[in-house]
Amino acid sequence: MHIPDGILPLSLTVAGLAAAAGVTAVSLWRIKARPDPRADVPRAALMTAVFFVASLVHIPVPPTSVHLMLSGLMGMLLGWFAMPAILIGLFFQAVMFGHGGLTTLGVNGVIFGLPALAAFGFLCLVRGQGGPACHAVTAFAAGAGAVMLAVALFTAVLLAGLPAHLDAATERRAILALALAHLPLAVVEGLVVAAVLGFLRRVSPELLRAA
Amino acid sequence: MPREPAGPGPIADPRLRILALVVLAFGFSALTDPRALALMVVLTVALAWRFGLPPAVLARRLRWPGVVVCGLVILLPLLSGETVLVRLGPLSVRAEGLEAALGIALRFLCIVAAAAALLAPVPLPRLVAALRALGLPALMADMALLMLRHIEELRQGLSRMRVAMRLRGAPTGFWSGQFRGIGWALASLLLRSHAQSERIYHAMILRGHGAAEAAPERFRASPGDWSALAVLVAAGTGLLVLEHML
Numbered sequence: 001m002h003i004p005d006g007i008l009p010l011s012l013t014v015a016g017l018a019a020a021a022g023v024t025a026v027s028l029w030r031i032k033a034r035p036d037p038r039a040d041v042p043r044a045a046l047m048t049a050v051f052f053v054a055s056l057v058h059i060p061v062p063p064t065s066v067h068l069m070l071s072g073l074m075g076m077l078l079g080w081f082a083m084p085a086i087l088i089g090l091f092f093q094a095v096m097f098g099h100g101g102l103t104t105l106g107v108n109g110v111i112f113g114l115p116a117l118a119a120f121g122f123l124c125l126v127r128g129q130g131g132p133a134c135h136a137v138t139a140f141a142a143g144a145g146a147v148m149l150a151v152a153l154f155t156a157v158l159l160a161g162l163p164a165h166l167d168a169a170t171e172r173r174a175i176l177a178l179a180l181a182h183l184p185l186a187v188v189e190g191l192v193v194a195a196v197l198g199f200l201r202r203v204s205p206e207l208l209r210a211a
Numbered sequence: 212m213p214r215e216p217a218g219p220g221p222i223a224d225p226r227l228r229i230l231a232l233v234v235l236a237f238g239f240s241a242l243t244d245p246r247a248l249a250l251m252v253v254l255t256v257a258l259a260w261r262f263g264l265p266p267a268v269l270a271r272r273l274r275w276p277g278v279v280v281c282g283l284v285i286l287l288p289l290l291s292g293e294t295v296l297v298r299l300g301p302l303s304v305r306a307e308g309l310e311a312a313l314g315i316a317l318r319f320l321c322i323v324a325a326a327a328a329l330l331a332p333v334p335l336p337r338l339v340a341a342l343r344a345l346g347l348p349a350l351m352a353d354m355a356l357l358m359l360r361h362i363e364e365l366r367q368g369l370s371r372m373r374v375a376m377r378l379r380g381a382p383t384g385f386w387s388g389q390f391r392g393i394g395w396a397l398a399s400l401l402l403r404s405h406a407q408s409e410r411i412y413h414a415m416i417l418r419g420h421g422a423a424e425a426a427p428e429r430f431r432a433s434p435g436d437w438s439a440l441a442v443l444v445a446a447g448t449g450l451l452v453l454e455h456m457l
Binding site for chain 1: 232233236237239240241271272273274279280283287290291311314315316317318319320321322323326327330335338348350351353354355356357358359360361362365366369390391393394395397398399400401402404405408409411412416
């Protein structure tokens, strides 16, 4: 779901960069308002590394395989740290593997970062409600929902930025195809996020509370 | 003050390499005219040659994003445009889609090649220090430096845990609950690495990292560095001007 260099026009890449910079500035402002802004840096760095490594872990989903995105997990574990963490992870993915792009860093940051912040907001809304089953459903919904929101943003940006005209019927088919293709990833990611959060809730709940 | 270690190519200072790449990459992404695209290819070949870009490094960077770009390059000529060039049974190759696909492929190749030529030789911690010197917030620079220490460790840890799970006879198919095993492996790896991450960061702070009076890492650009940057910026902006004139 990373948009590579060369596809989007300059106006869209610059707008994406401005949007990502704006969201990151708000995130950093919220972080700096904390009593000790540096306290959560190790956890954020660790999750950034997990976000980076997740793109190398392939899970077989017949007839192909998918790799985890983990935006929802980033949002739920890091809160406001999620946006800067995702931007750093995307930058190194682009520099080390060419995964994503440098001109599209802002656009990709928005595609991955907004779902992470949405998952964080969702967790804040439902925090402390219900038992273990309810927590698992919440984690699944946040993980899977983040993937589907990212797919929606990815599709919208790609169709708006393609330097070629597609008729309305082709656009509808492309949107449907992309959504269906990513549905297994959303399910897998929701299940993995629910498993991670369930484990952490039982073994180390302070990691969840910190966000 | 010591000079920057001489890397391949005419720019040693990593800050100037980043600036040159930003100008070239964003300049390239705005080109659509075939003549401007041809000049972009010439400039990229010259850049790759002058900065000594090994073909294997470029090939490695084309593997991941190449899938998305290949998909678009194959589909666009078939789906977009009115002017039919060739009919292949039920499929028609259209001129407008073909032109857009070629533009995408060339811009993609040139930006990836420019990024590989300028940034691949720079060690990653040095790259973070250069970004910090260019204005990256200290908090993000700290996260980036710590992340670099964790990547290889996490990758090896996850790989070891998956092998151990398989050896213990854990199910491996999608329908047999493999996702839960991956989730638990990921969570226990997080727990294990979290304490270590905090220890490393606190040790860095005790050694003076991030202190107000600590001297920041300094860079020194030579006149040759500035000249090479000026040439690359002029070339990038020149292509943009040409695009608007054509």
